[in-house]
Amino acid sequence: MxxxxxxxxxxxxxxxxxxxxxxxxxxxxxxxxxxxxxxxxxxxxxxxxxxxxxxxxxxxxxxxxxxxxxxxxxxxxxxxxxxxxxxxxxxxxxxxxxxxxxxxxxxxxxxxxxxxxxxxxLPVLTRNVDASALRLSAAPxxxxxxxxxxxxxxxxxxxxxxxxxxxxxxxxxxxxxxxxxxxxxxxxxxxxxxxxLLPSRRPATSEETLEWFESWLADYQPTVGMYFSGGTSSAYQANMWLEPLARLDGRPLIVLRERFMVKRIASTDIPIVCLPKVADLMRLEQSTLKMLIHPSNSGKTSQVLRIPTIKHAFVNHGESDKLSSCNPYAKAYDEVWVAGPAARERYALANVGVDDRDVVEIGRPQLHAIEPYAGAPKGEYTTVLYAPTWEGWDGNPGNTSVVEAGENIVRALLADPKVRLLYKPHPLTGSVDPRAGAANTRIQDMIRAASTARAAQHAQERPAPTAAADLAARTAELGRLTSSSYRTGADDAERMLLQSAPEPGRADAVAAATAAWEAAYWASFPVWQHQIVVGAGPTVYACFNVADLLISDVSSVISDYLASEKPYAVANTSGLPEREFRETFPTVRAGAVLTPDASGVPALLESVRHPEKDVYAADRTELKLHLLGPSDPPSVVRFNNASRALCAKAEEHRAAMAVRTLPVIPSQRDNEAALDNSDPDPVKG
Structure with a gap:
């Protein structure tokens, strides 16, 4: 009010x-x-x-x-x-x-x-590309x-x-x-x-820009890439694939469709091109680009699938047991790359038209930085990460626990004096159901109130001033590396100018600065202080490494967290009995199940603090293999092998197309036969 x-x-x-x-x-x-x-x-x-x-x-x-x-x-x-x-x-x-x-x-x-x-x-928007030939200048x-x-x-x-x-x-x-x-x-x-508007001050025309773009494509000769189209809050889906894409053999490229998305892609050395118009997108058909990965489905995806010279692989931005993880649209791609056997089985059971021969298991190459389970919590406090997903489009009450169980779960966790709570809601929470947004607000208010009360109990403890100073310095350094390329209100031409050729080693510098910032972030808070984690950082993977326990919903967060083999629990707001809930959603079988009243939270915390009471340890090891596949060869290697194999298929397809389109040239024998069957020479006749 x-x-x-x-x-x-x-x-x-x-x-x-x-x-x-x-x-x-x-x-x-x-x-x-x-x-x-x-x-x-x-x-x-x-x-x-x-x-x-x-x-x-x-x-x-x-x-x-x-x-x-x-x-x-x-x-x-x-x-x-x-x-x-x-x-x-x-x-x-x-x-x-x-x-x-x-x-x-x-x-x-x-x-x-x-x-x-x-x-x-301009018809083409770029990052990490030298666009000086277009005579661009800063905007008014x-x-x-x-x-x-x-x-x-x-x-x-x-x-x-x-x-x-x-x-x-x-x-x-x-x-x-x-x-x-x-x-x-x-x-x-x-x-x-x-x-x-003077001729000498105008940037290149659309025709000149497109000619320059085609020339750049011919010089750079991209081979592998990522295609992404989405809304303002969906950039995280593409950002999680930046590092794996950069590690692939070949020359990577990122293809976007929305102009605003150019500045929402995280810092990377990979060249980025934005082609809003379909006619300009089709120019990729004549390029050396062989394959594109797709982290999400969108209405504009069908436009790039029209290009016959490029092979397409759907990699998704996460895997869960929900129906959205086996969308029928996946059959439009040449291949569907999944983490492990569980996703392959999921597609087979869903019967949505995806041929099993087109499913390739690559693991999850983003998870290499997740630290393994090290036993009971080492410190005085047990760190619990509550990371619920959003409400989804179908109105299923089991999609998110925020509405029916979120406040009960948080209340039960805050009641334990030895729990430090990390709350990381999904970025889309409340975008469909206002009740989820309201519950999310109330949960955050509860956590802030608990943090204030706990701070009063620890009034004599003051954090070291060097920790705050170190975080400020790390934040400034990371900001300098990642956000210096844009100005507020900059137009397309200025963005192309400011995002010119990438600095050598910039991606490695950003990765190092991000790791240093995350370490400084966690060190800047007392070990007992609750945290509400929203925004771009720290990432959910960074939260995994400091958490002793995860509480979430049926979502890809569970699958990714299993890379650590740490204990986890899933909130059941579906209305199904626990046995049927576990049978319906296989990712639940190696974790505890919480009812909406969160009555099982004390026993769950007890099993985390005393691993001998943890009855799911062996199940987590087995489920990790089932969801993410084997660890040898590593997922990064399997991802690269799948990319090379798909590029080879693209080359074979191009070669076959070239043979079919070659002009028919008569052979010498054909010429002689034609002369023998021709009319007699009128002079000789």
């Missing part, structure tokens, strides 16, 4: 300011005019600064920022006219004309910004190019100050000076954009 009230505060103040302006102009009242005008302009600026979604909603109601500012200025001028009994035409006509010129320049700036953006919107300031509302409000500040001063002193000359200054600012913005 308080959040909703806070969101309505600025719009309410804005509406009241217009009512005050109208009343001040009608009475007329100088104090009311001045106060309403100043409050309204301030509220509008604050609205664009902190509540852009509300400002956008007002625009949908046709109460755009331009309309609001025009009405504000006209009401102010009307109030000034009412204050004058005579000669108002000559004194204020110039002010009205000046405001009209200012707004005319504002609209001209908006139109020019659209034109400039179109000239700078975002205030001029993109933020029309903020630009109008800020440029209107001098005219607003002049009108306020004129109302207070009765000197129209002061208002004229303020309006003139606002007009000059708008004119400068127009000139800045006009300069960008």
């Amino acid at each position: 308080r959040t909703a009230a806070a969101r309505l505060l600025l719009p309410t103040v804005l509406a009241l300011s217009f009512a005050g302006l109208a009343a001040g102009a009608f009475l007329p009242s100088v104090p009311l005019l001045m106060a309403s005008f100043a409050v309204g302009l301030t509220a509008d600026i604050a609205l664009h600064r902190w509540q852009r979604s509300v400002a956008s909603s007002l625009g949908k109601l046709h109460a755009t920022v331009t309309v609001r500012q025009v009405v504000r200025d006209l009401l102010m001028v009307a109030g000034l006219l009412r204050l004058e009994e005579q000669d108002y035409e000559t004194r204020y006509l110039a002010l009205v004309c000046g405001l009209l010129v200012f707004y005319g320049l504002h609209f001209a700036c908006q139109a020019l910004a659209i034109v400039v953006r179109r000239t700078r919107t 300031p975002a205030l001029v190019m993109q933020r029309a509302g903020q630009r109008l409000l800020l440029f209107a500040v001098p005219s607003a100050a002049g009108l306020l001063a004129a109302a207070a002193t009765g000197m129209a000359r002061i208002a004229a000076v303020g309006i003139a200054l606002s007009t000059v600012l708008a004119a400068v913005a127009v000139v800045m954009l006009l300069v960008r």
Whole structure:
């Protein structure tokens, strides 16, 4: 309720300011005019600064920022006219004309910004590619190019100050000076954009850019790659495959479809190209690219599958027992790469049209950094990672435990004085079911309250100042390596310029900096402090290494966590009896099952602290082999072998296509036979 009230505060103040302006102009009242005008302009600026979604909603109601500012200025001028009994035409006509010129320049700036953006919107967007041949330059300031509302409000500040001063002193000359200054600012913005349209300042055309792209493809000669298309919060699905892709034999390439995704891909040395249009995507058919891996299915995936010269492998972004892990769409790919025998069996049982001969077991090459089980917790506290998945699209209550069991699980864990809780919710939690989002918020509030109470108990213990300083230094270094390539509001051309050729060894430097940051992150907190882990870091794999126990749902988190063979538990909110739940979801069979009331948490913690009471240790070893496959050869090697085999199939297919398309050239014997069967020479006849 308080959040909703806070969101309505600025719009309410804005509406009241217009009512005050109208009343001040009608009475007329100088104090009311001045106060309403100043409050309204301030509220509008604050609205664009902190509540852009509300400002956008007002625009949908046709109460755009331009309309609001025009009405504000006209009401102010009307109030000034009412204050004058005579000669108002000559004194204020110039002010009205000046405001009209200012707004005319504002609209001209908006139109020019659209034109400039179109000239700078390139058909190909890249990272880690030397694009200097395209004559790219940095974009104009975002205030001029993109933020029309903020630009109008800020440029209107001098005219607003002049009108306020004129109302207070009765000197129209002061208002004229303020309006003139606002007009000059708008004119400068127009000139800045006009300069960008000069032939010498324009970037390469679309045709020139595509020609350059084809030339770059011919020079780089990519062989293996990853194709990815998705929403704003799905980049993690591609990021988990960056390191395995970089280790493959050949020249890797990342192909994206959404422009915003270019800056959401994590730091890597691999060249990245974004091809939003299908026609431009088809240019890959003539390249040396042999195979693409696909971490997810999307509507745009079918477009790249049309390219016959490239082989496609579906690798998924995780494997679980849920139906989404054996989607019928998988049969559209040339091969389906899975972790181990369990996924192969899952596809066979699902009977979705995937031929078993097209299923290749590669393990999970991302899991090489997960540390193995080392027995009971070494310290005073047992670290429990609660990592529930999201609610999914099908409305199945068993998808996530957050709604029905999450608060009970967290409450039971927080009740144990020797538990340190790490809570890492799925990034999509609450995106479909509002109840999941509300439960997630309540869980985080519970954890914060428990952390505050525990901090009071340990008030005498102060963390070493060097730990916080080390984390700050590591954060700054990691930020320098990973986020220095982009600026806020940068357009396509500027992004291509800033993300030019990759620095040698940058990926290794980022990996080392990430490891150092994760170590500093965990060291910066007391061993008893609960943590809510959201955002890009630390990753769930880093959480695996510090956890003694995992509590999750039926999801790929369980499969990945089994690489450590540590104890785990699965929340059963499906409504199925435990025996049927274990039979339905094989990943559950080597872990404890928690009911929605979380009554089994104390016994679960006891088995973790005393491994002799752990009845699932042998089952976890067996299930790990079943889910992830053998550890020899390592998953990284199996992944590379599968890539090489698929590339060989692509080469065979291209060779067969080339033979079928070769022109038929008559042999010498065919020529002689044709002469023998021809008509007699008319001269000899």
